[in-house]
Each structure stands twice: as structure tokens, then as C-alpha cells.
Amino acid sequence: MATLSPLTQNAPLYRNLVRREVRQRYKGSVLGLGWTLLNPLIMVGAYWIVFKFLFGSPIPNYALFMFVGLMVWTLFYGGITVASSSLVANASLVTKVRFPREIIPLASVTANSVIAGAMLVIAVPLCVILGSGSLMPLVLLPVFLALAALLTIGAGLVLSALNVYFRDVEHVLAAIGIPWFFLTPIFYTYSTLPESAKSHQLLVDLLHYGNPIAPFVIAVQDVLFFGTWPTLADSLYCVVAAVAMLAIGVWTFRRLENEMAVEL
């Protein structure tokens, strides 16, 4: 990729931006990075009460199951959210200094992935200890996480560039966040749906493959939580979606990059 050489040249700027963003997020708070883990744990606790205690989900180790899905969701949705507003937030840099602009959304996505990384550190040993499946599929975990990261970067590039021209983008993202979260199989699986839903297989498939992040969540749940090999359909979907999204992201960003300094 021709874009890589200016990126390596600007590695110090990228590192500084990541560091700044990570530290900025928790600067002045007593718990600091502790919030990284406390936030998802509180969410998992609440959802456990609703979906396990009140609705009686059949999934074993339900809290851990949700935690794994939430990790992928955090990586993706958290990443595109911070990326979308990143260029506008760093307008003073974009309008005053010359450097490859993609560094800014890239640094935001990276800083956000620190949170997902912390969740991963907790999730992996727990899944190994509590899980009943095979450990072999774990070898695919880095692959799927990397693909999810590429998807996030691609989408982040598109959204950050669009947000420069239409500030609605970040508001749209915020508005669709919770519905999207509920439509993503994070606290349920498609195999444990009630009969009423199973009779509408087409609709379920639409929810599954029409939601770009769903196959990633399912694949990571498969290899990490259930200890099974992901389906071929999900695996292929992940590869194609990640590569395509990244290509779209780079292309869109290139197209919109030139006039950014004027627009901001």
C-alpha cells in the first residue's frame, strides 16, 4: 500500500496522538484506566439481571458470554465513534500543519482499542478456565480481531472524513448506537432464539448478514467463548467485509482529504 511510507515517517506523531487520547480520556479521574473495565462490567451486570435473571437465557456463563460480545462491539462501535469526531476535534492540527490526515482517525481507533485490549486480557483466561469447548480454535482469535480492527479503521476513515463536511455523522452514530447494539448478537445467539423467530429464517439471516459487525461478533464468540470453529460463511464474510471496508475507507478518505483544511 502506497500510503504506508508517509505513515511510518509520521510514527512519532501517531504515537503521541494515541498517548494523548488515552491519557486525555481518563485524566483527572480517580480510577483512571480502571473505568475502562468498570464500564463494561457494570453493563454486563445490568444485562445479566435483565436477560439471565428476568428472561432466563439458556446460555451458560452468560455474563462472560456477554463480555466477549461486548468486547468486539467496543472495539468496533467505540472505534468508529471516536474516529468520526476526530478530525473535527483536531481541527487546529489539520488546518495548520501538513501531515497525512489519516493519522488522526487511526490514532483515535488505536486509543479506543486499548479498552477492547484490556477487556481481552480479562476475557481470554476466563474463557479458557470456564469454557467447555476446544482450545484449538483460539488460534483464529488474533485473525478475527485483526479483521475487526481493519473493518473499524475502514469505517472510521469514511466517517471521519464525512463528518468534516457533514457534522451530522457523529449525531447519527450516537442515535443509532443503542438500537444497533440490540440488533447485534451480543446477549443472545441466533441458535437460542425462540420458535417464533426461527420460523422467520429470512429475517434472521438479514439481521445476521445485514449487520456488518454481527459475523465478527459471532466468530469471536465461537473461537473464544464456545471453543468451536466459526462457520465458513461467517469467516468469509469477515475477510471480505474487512478488506472491502478498508479499501472503501482509504479511497473515500483520499477523495475528501484535499479540501479538509478549507472546510474545517
Add this chain to the structure above:
Amino acid sequence: MNRDSLAPGEIRLQDVSRRFKIVHQRSSTLKETLIRRQRTETTEMWALRDVSLDIRAGEAVAIVGRNGSGKSTLLKLLSGIFEPHQGTLEVGGTVSSMLELGAGFHPDFTGRENVFMNGAIHGLSEREVRSRLTEIINFAGLEDFIDMPVRTYSSGMQMRLAFAVAAHVSPDVLLLDEVLAVGDEAFQRKCMGRIFEFRRGGGTLVFVSHDPNAVEHVCSRAILIEEGRILMDGKPPAVMERYHRLLAEAPDEVEILDYTESDDDVLQGGEQSPRGWGTMEAHVDEVRLVSAGSPVSRVVSGDAVQIQLTLSARHPIPTPNIGFSMTSGDGTLLYGTNTRMAEFAVDTISGTTQIAFDIPALALHEGEFDINVAVVSQDESTVYHWLDGATQLTVFAQGPGVGPAAIHGTWSLSSADTTAATSPGR
């Protein structure tokens, strides 16, 4: 844009134009864009028009011009923030710019953390910043504050820190935008020293400034830009003179002060008010400065200026003494005179009277000056109207030198045996 075909430090622009769209109804949300799609009115404006320019490596070039003339656009093109719409622009080697100091400073982070961030913006690695850190902190004079958040810094301290970082990057081309206006004199001297060092090292400097002294100190060449085109390219003194002439000629809202007031407002002797004080038996209605037949508030040193006063007397005032003075911004009296001192007889005034003071060649060099006027009785026992700061006059320099007074002269040199050659110069 090809940045490699030139030697480091060389800059070449060929017929560079850059236009801007002025969107009358700016749509910044999606909804507005969709709704207005067909109705958005835009006019295009050329910020730069067919600019061709060659700058050799090691040259120091000042860019001057009025606000909105296109000089900032030129700097942004040079720094690569925008690209030209037409023409080619090439810059050899690395470019560092200090367009608006402190871009990228984060207020919640300490000075030290911001130095690393700022260094990274200028393309320095962490190791390079670390090796220059002490030097940078000392240069900024912020040893005691470097670990405090930047939000606690004064703007001067932020500027010093930002300049210190930029001054310790060694680019081939350094772009400066009005930076020397910051800090106290000692710091400005340090900046100048650093800039000279940079020039001695063979670096190319492009420098936007309004300060004629800085331009003449630092630069060997100056370029005057007006309405997006190069108006003049030459030695700094000549270009600065043309620039000042341009400023003085610029149409501006000339303040014609009108002091008519309602009768209940009339102040009796000794009271202070913005409209002056006095018995108001004779009243200064208007003070205007006229040069070349039209009212002005800005002139170039040496111009002919007339101070015109319009007075109205409530009842006939016998032999009033009418005067004015000029003070500099800090209130220092520069010159004052009145009709009695000049032995210029003014008979009884009644109704409206105009009186003028002619200055064939204004002997002020540069600065902003207050014109104060007064109408008093012949023996000065009664003040009819005393008005400090009746109007302001801005004088732009013509020729070298500093300070408010224009003392013209030439240098000469002679050896002890009196038959020395003189060298005209300044």
C-alpha cells in the same frame, strides 16, 4: 506536487492560483445540503492569482500585504496544507511552519508533554525531542513551569514554548507567521538570534510580518502582495515603503467626530467627560484631519496634513485662544501650539467658525497619535472646551529608523585628518 526535484531549501511557484468558494448560505449539516442542493449560492474568489516566484536556498524573504491580500494563503500553500488549483508549486527539502503558534497544544497537558507532541508535529522523533528537551525548556525560559499544565500558562509563555520547539527543529524551509510579536524584548532578541543562526546554517526563511524593523533586520528580500497578486518584489526598505503607502491610501471609515450635544448635557467648568470639559460657550463641533483634499486617519510620514476644527460659539467670544497638541499613546506630549503662541490673531468668533492648522510635511515617523484640542480665553482663565483625544492619527514610516519623531539626516564618516571620504548611508 513534486518535492524532490529542487535542492533543499529552494522554492518555486509557477502561475500558482488558489480560489475559494464563498458559500453565502453555508450548509454544514446533511439536511441543509440536501434541502439546499440547488439553491446554494457560491461565489468564487481568487485568494492567489498567477503567482510566480523563485526563492533560492538560504534566502530570507518577507511577505507583506494587507489583511486578506492572500499572504496567509501563500504560506499555507507553501506548507502544503492546501494545494494550488492551478499552476505548480515545488518546495525542496523539509518544511516546518509556525503558522499560528501553539497549534496542537493541549491545555490539560504539561508543558513537557506538549513539547513532545509539538515536536512530533514538526516531525521529530521522541529521541530527538528528548535530546533537545533541556535546550528547548531553557530557551523558552520555563524551567520552573514545564511540569505544569499548559492551561496555567499565560499566552506569552505558550508562545515562547511553541517558538522554542519550532526553533529547535532544523528544517530546510522555515515558515514564520507574525511570531516575533510575542514575548518581551529579551525573548524577541533570543528569537532573532535563533533566526540568524538558522539563516547562517543555510536555511530558507519565509516570513510574514507587519513589523518593518523585523523585516529589514531579518530579510534580504520582501514581496508585497495585494489582491492575490505580487505587486512588488525587491529590497525590504523599498517594499515596506510601498506597503505603507498602500496602507495609508486604503479607504477606511474616517472617524469624523461630531461633538454636538443636547443642551441639558452641557458640562460646567472643570468637569471631565468623554466629550471634554469646559464651559462650552465655544464648542469644538468637529475635528478632522485632511490630506490631499480628503479626510484621513492614516498617513505616511512626511505627508502634508491639515488639522481642521469646526467651532460653534453660543454667544460672541472675543479673541479666543485655539490650540491643539499631539500626544503619543502613553500620553507623552510631542508637540503643542495655539493661536496665541503663534501670534495668530483670532477676532471675536460667533456662530460657526472653521480654523485650520497646516502641516506641510508631517515630522512624525511612525506610531499612533492622539490629537487634543482646546479653546480657551486669551488669558487662559476660562476653558471653553478642552477635548483630549479628539481624534487619532496613525502614521506609517517612510524610510528607516524607529520612534515617533521623524528626524531626517544622513550618516557620514570622517577620519581625524578631516579630508575623509564620506559615505552616504544610513
